[in-house]
Amino acid sequence: MWARWLAAIVLGLPLAVGVVGLCVLLWPGALQVHTLPWLLLMFPLWIGAMSLAFVFRSGARAWLWLGAATLACHGLLYALKAAGLVQVTA
Numbered sequence: 269m270w271a272r273w274l275a276a277i278v279l280g281l282p283l284a285v286g287v288v289g290l291c292v293l294l295w296p297g298a299l300q301v302h303t304l305p306w307l308l309l310m311f312p313l314w315i316g317a318m319s320l321a322f323v324f325r326s327g328a329r330a331w332l333w334l335g336a337a338t339l340a341c342h343g344l345l346y347a348l349k350a351a352g353l354v355q356v357t358a
Contacts, residue, residue, distance in 0.1 A: 270327070271326070271327020271328065271330065271331065272324065272326075272330045273321075274327070275321045275327060275330040275331045275334050275335075276317075276318040276319070276320075276321035276322070276330070276334075277318070279317075279321070279335055279338050280317040280320075280321070281314055281317075283317040283337055283338045283341065284310060284313040284314040284316075285310070286337075286338055286340075286341025286342045286344075286345060287313055287317075287341055288306050288307065288309065288310050288313060289341070290341060290345060291306050292306045293345070293348060293349075293354045294348075294354070317334070320334065321334060
């Protein structure tokens with residue numbers, strides 16, 4: 269049980285940040301228009317990501333799946349920015 273709690277605490281926030289980051293970058297339109305609504309959805313997504321850890325039968329599976337999803341989100345964010353497919357301007 270403690271392994272799932274720790275996975276939820278450690279991996280929940282980075283997973284939610286990665287999902288919100290992907291949604292903000294891939295959503296059509298100007299970033300200034302839709303960034304704030306996605307940031308406001310950050311807390312409910314974080315709670316959802318943390319509760320996802322308790323779906324798995326064991327703590328090891330929670331660490332594996334949440335860790336893989338977190339790495340996939342942040343890897344895709346990095347790949348999109350490195351390939352120049354999204355323009356992040358101030």
